Amino acid sequence: MNATPWYAEGLRFSCTQCGKCCTGEPGFTWISEAEIDALVLHLGLERAEFLKRYTKTAWREGEQRKSLSEKPGGDCVFFKRGIGCTVYGLRPKQCKTWPFWGRLLASKTDWEAAARDCPGMDRGAMHDAETMSAMAADDGLA
Numbered sequence: 001m002n003a004t005p006w007y008a009e010g011l012r013f014s015c016t017q018c019g020k021c022c023t024g025e026p027g028f029t030w031i032s033e034a035e036i037d038a039l040v041l042h043l044g045l046e047r048a049e050f051l052k053r054y055t056k057t058a059w060r061e062g063e064q065r066k067s068l069s070e071k072p073g074g075d076c077v078f079f080k081r082g083i084g085c086t087v088y089g090l091r092p093k094q095c096k097t098w099p100f101w102g103r104l105l106a107s108k109t110d111w112e113a114a115a116r117d118c119p120g121m122d123r124g125a126m127h128d129a130e131t132m133s134a135m136a137a138d139d140g141l142a
């Protein structure tokens, strides 16, 4: 088996802060218990209040998990137009690892399909294969 990934020469990505991945159609931004704890502390809320205001519950691979909820219209509950992510330092892992997700690095075709919606992909800073593979292996989506 050839262990050399198709992205062995590295890939370019620099976020343009366009906000596309935080807005639009509702989706799932999975959040772990530890990430919830950090945001609860940061926002100074009771945990129950945080869960009610900022999360929704959904099934993922046979398990009930927490995802960030959306504002009416689909923007992430923590996205503010004109400002961006209001919890940037504490954003969930899947936000931090984008676009180096396992399913996007699975093939050049998957990467190119995602790049059509993310203007930061294939431009800007070069990222090495080892770093990207490590992120993909722990992308917050497993």
Ligand code: SF4
Binding pocket: 014, 015, 016, 017, 018, 019, 020, 021, 022, 098, 117, 118, 119, 120, 121
């Ligand atoms: S869609 Fe891409 S460029 Fe735009 S905010 Fe998201 S990661 Fe950044």
Ligand code: SF4
Binding pocket: 021, 022, 029, 068, 076, 077, 078, 079, 080, 084, 085, 086, 087, 088, 091, 092, 095
């Ligand atoms: S937590 Fe922040 S980075 Fe993640 S989807 Fe929401 S606004 Fe975007």
